[in-house]
Amino acid sequence: MSQAADRTLILLEHVARASGPMGLLEIAGRTGLDKTTCSRLLGLLVTRGWLVRDTETKKYSVGPTLVGISMSASLPDQVRLHFFPLLHELREASGETVSLQRRFGTLRVCVAGLESQHSLRRSLPIGSSMPLSAGPSGKAILAFADTETTTAAFAGLEEARHQTVHDHLGQIRKTGYLSTDGDRTPGVGAIAAPLFDRGGVYGSLTLAGPSSRFDAAARQAMLPMLLRAARDLTVLLGGDTGRYDGWTAANPPNQL
Known part of the structure; x- marks a missing residue:
């Protein structure tokens, strides 16, 4: 598995298992990824519907594709x-x-x-x-x-x-x-x-x-x-x- 794919799955797992929506800094801190990489991969997951991003809180949660x-x-x-x-x-x-x-x-x-x-x-x-x-x-x-x-x-x-x-x-x-x-x-x-x-x-x-x-x-x-x-x-x-x-x-x- 490529490094990018592995990181993407790690992000998805952390958000999916969280007790509530997560912010960018929290996700980056828990996964050990830098903020820029984390933001880019989260954007990809949102585009594909695996995650959604609240426009007001800026936090991420599971999206309709995963659901x-x-x-x-x-x-x-x-x-x-x-x-x-x-x-x-x-x-x-x-x-x-x-x-x-x-x-x-x-x-x-x-x-x-x-x-x-x-x-x-x-x-x-x-x-x-x-x-x-x-x-x-x-x-x-x-x-x-x-x-x-x-x-x-x-x-x-x-x-x-x-x-x-x-x-x-x-x-x-x-x-x-x-x-x-x-x-x-x-x-x-x-x-x-x-x-x-x-x-x-x-x-x-x-x-x-x-x-x-x-x-x-x-x-x-x-x-x-x-x-x-x-x-x-x-x-x-x-x-x-x-x-x-x-x-x-x-x-x-x-x-x-």
């Missing part, structure tokens, strides 16, 4: 055992990329999934994060988040987008899903449903692909299967499945 990987590795065995067969079924039936997103504060992190086997497909960067207000994956979570999280999510939005996001959240609460075309990324169609555990909203289950192929009709055709899979995962997570019964009744197959 995403750890979340994926920490999925309960019972969920992991049944989750990937469900993913495979969804991917085979839709032909598109399927992903599990988990809530992390006001972000949602991609922790697992399977990419479409088409050459033109939606990529699946495990560990990537986005605001809860971005795309159906995040909004399916935000629709059931606590007031504090919702307020923080809207505070980070351009005012012109408030009404659209508000309408989307209302639709998700009523029907149990959100289907969009180009909501976050132009040319991408996606449909997502929320997942719940004992503590409330856990994350979301999403299908996504090029809108030229995964259009509104294709997305609606997958809705019954998506809702069933989301309900099954919620059962495994110990969450309340009562909502799904109402949503299934509101979206009968003969209307899709």
Whole structure:
């Protein structure tokens, strides 16, 4: 291993194991690295999402990439055992990329999934994060988040987008899903449903692909299967499945 790689990993380990955010001087002191080298390597880790730097305190803490990987590795065995067969079924039936997103504060992190086997497909960067207000994956979570999280999510939005996001959240609460075309990324169609555990909203289950192929009709055709899979995962997570019964009744197959 190169010296630079070794030093980078040492920095990452110290910040990840710390009881709270760490400042540059503290990190340099604990690792024995000079301030300039330490600052450069920390900057690299921030750029890659392994760490985040608070703009006010200037302190470093674990970032969404590291959180995403750890979340994926920490999925309960019972969920992991049944989750990937469900993913495979969804991917085979839709032909598109399927992903599990988990809530992390006001972000949602991609922790697992399977990419479409088409050459033109939606990529699946495990560990990537986005605001809860971005795309159906995040909004399916935000629709059931606590007031504090919702307020923080809207505070980070351009005012012109408030009404659209508000309408989307209302639709998700009523029907149990959100289907969009180009909501976050132009040319991408996606449909997502929320997942719940004992503590409330856990994350979301999403299908996504090029809108030229995964259009509104294709997305609606997958809705019954998506809702069933989301309900099954919620059962495994110990969450309340009562909502799904109402949503299934509101979206009968003969209307899709």
